[in-house]
Amino acid sequence: MSEYKNGLSAIKALYEEYISEVEQLERDKKPADGLLGFGKKISDDPCHDRFSERLRKMLEDYAAEKPDTSDVRAVLEYIYSIQTEHKDPVSAYWLMNAVHGFTVDLVKILSREDASALCEFYEKKCPRSERFPVQKKVIKALKSAAK
Secondary structure (H helix, E strand, O other), X not given: OOOOOOOHHHHHHHHHHHHHHHHHHHHHOOOOOOHHHOOOOHHHOHHHHXXXXXXXXXXXXXXXXXXXXXXXXXXXXXHHHHHHHOOOOHHHHHHXXXXXXXXXXXXXXXXXXXXXXXXXXXXXXXOHHHOOHHHHHHHHHHHHHHO
8 A cells, every 4th residue: 555644544543533532531521411501511522523624634635645546445444434343432423424424525536446345345334224414425426436
């Protein structure tokens, strides 16, 4: 795999930092936090917005580097599967699903073969009963790239 500034290792580091930060928030949480409007809800922490914005920018920069299809596929496989390994904390799980929408432009870089294989992979990782509009958008982009 090639060495891209914003490739898989950078993406993994960003996810690890985010997951660690949310896990720390969970450990520091008081039992009544967020109940009846008192205390701090973990889902309102600015770390979620920071992660989302950093990932969006990182993926845009990565696409601008014109990576090859195998590198893109590895990055997308990671992004599309990491949330299944981290269903807790819940606030991180939902956001890790939502950011799949940031990957649609990268899908366009994939070869037909990689897009087809990644579509099959994604459909297994995101069963129809668990799909949100963003997952449907990604599947549509993958199917289009596979044609």
